[in-house]
Amino acid sequence: EDQVTQSPEALRLQEGESSSLNCSYTVSGLRGLFWYRQDPGKGPEFLFTLYSAGEEKEKERLKATLTKKESFLHITAPKPEDSATYLCAALLLFGNEKLTFGTGTRLTIIP
Amino acid sequence: EAQVTQNPRYLITVTGKKLTVTCSQNMNHEYMSWYRQDPGLGLRQIYYSMNVEVTDKGDVPEGYKVSRKEKRNFPLILESPSPNQTSLYFCASSQDSGGLGRTGEQYFGPGTRLTVT
Numbered sequence: 001e002d003q004v005t006q007s008p009e010a011l012r013l014q015e016g017e018s019s020s021l022n023c024s025y026t027v028s029g030l031r032g033l034f035w036y037r038q039d040p041g042k043g044p045e046f047l048f049t050l051y052s053a054g055e056e057k058e059k060e061r062l063k064a065t066l067t068k069k070e071s072f073l074h075i076t077a078p079k080p081e082d083s084a085t086y087l088c089a090a091l092l093l094f095g096n097e098k099l100t101f102g103t104g105t106r107l108t109i110i111p
Numbered sequence: 112e113a114q115v116t117q118n119p120r121y122l123i124t125v126t127g128k129k130l131t132v133t134c135s136q137n138m139n140h141e142y143m144s145w146y147r148q149d150p151g152l153g154l155r156q157i158y159y160s161m162n163v164e165v166t167d168k169g170d171v172p173e174g175y176k177v178s179r180k181e182k183r184n185f186p187l188i189l190e191s192p193s194p195n196q197t198s199l200y201f202c203a204s205s206q207d208s209g210g211l212g213r214t215g216e217q218y219f220g221p222g223t224r225l226t227v228t
Contacts, residue, residue: 032215043115043201043219044154087154091215097161098169099144103153 002027004090006102014110016077021086021105024070029093033071035064036087038104044087047073078109113138115220117202123226124192132187132223134202142205143185144169144217145177147198154201160185192227199224 007022025033032051036044048057050066057064061082063074073086089101115136124130136143144159146169156169160179174196176188185204189196203217 034215034217036217041222043203043222044217045219046216049215089154097142097159097167099156099159100170101146101154101156103151 002090002092002100004088004100004102006086006088006105008105009103010106010108012108012110013075013078015079018074018076018078020075021073021107022070023073023088023102025090026069027090027092027100030090031093032091033066034089034091034099035071035073036089038085038087047086075107078107080109080111083107083109113218115202115204115218117200117220117223119223120221121224123228125228126193127191130189130192130225132189132200132202132225134185134187134220135183136185136204136218137183138204138206138218139182140204140206140218141182142207142215142217143179144203145175145185145187146201146203147171147196148201148222149198157187157200192225194227197225197227 003026005024032049034049035047038044048064053068055066061076065072085104085106087104089099118133141162145157146154148154155171157175158177160166163182166177200223202220205217
């Protein structure tokens with residue numbers, strides 16, 4: 001069964017303390033791996049798309065990387081405004097156009 | 112302004128009373144989706160549509176219907192709502208589903224909080 005698993009479920013960091021969020025996937029073939037950010041009470045907001053192992057994308061304090069089994073979202077010197085839930089999702093290589101999301105990592109940055 | 116709108120934003124209804132949640136986008140996107148979000152279960156895709164008159168099931172389609180008669184609109188229909196359909200619903204649109212060098216960037220609506228008693 002195709003699955004997307006995110007860890008940890010929740011993460012509390014001090015402002016400036018860098019860390020990484022993990023998204024592991026067990027799918028029959030990956031066409032794209034997506035990262036979204038979701039603030040409380042709002043819809044998710046797109047961050048990155050990764051296509052192949054070894055690929056990296058950056059945006060401000062965030063960097064996403066992809067291997068053949070997992071993706072990492074690295075957060076460097078985070079600020080309180082980076083507090084949010086981060087979601088990853090996988091689009092399968094074969095079959096339909098269905099998108100499978102993980103359950104998310106709730107990130108809290110403490111000033 | 113590029114946006115996805117949903118209506119209503121909040122809805123309390125009773126079991127069995129048919130309802131429709133509307134979704135509209137102004138970006139001429141081809142791909143549209145409906146999701147439900149529940150604590151501990153994350154975001155799960157209900158239905159998606161690749162274009163007008165083209166729809167397909169996501170992971171949790173039971174109890175829902177959709178239609179795509181116009182490119183901009185993608186309503187979600189609950190013919191006979193039940194309490195287990197109480198959830199937060201999101202509509203989303205993108206130019207495509209992604210992959211093959213395309214971003215698949217989805218724009219999400221503000222959400223509809225549905226309570227079925």
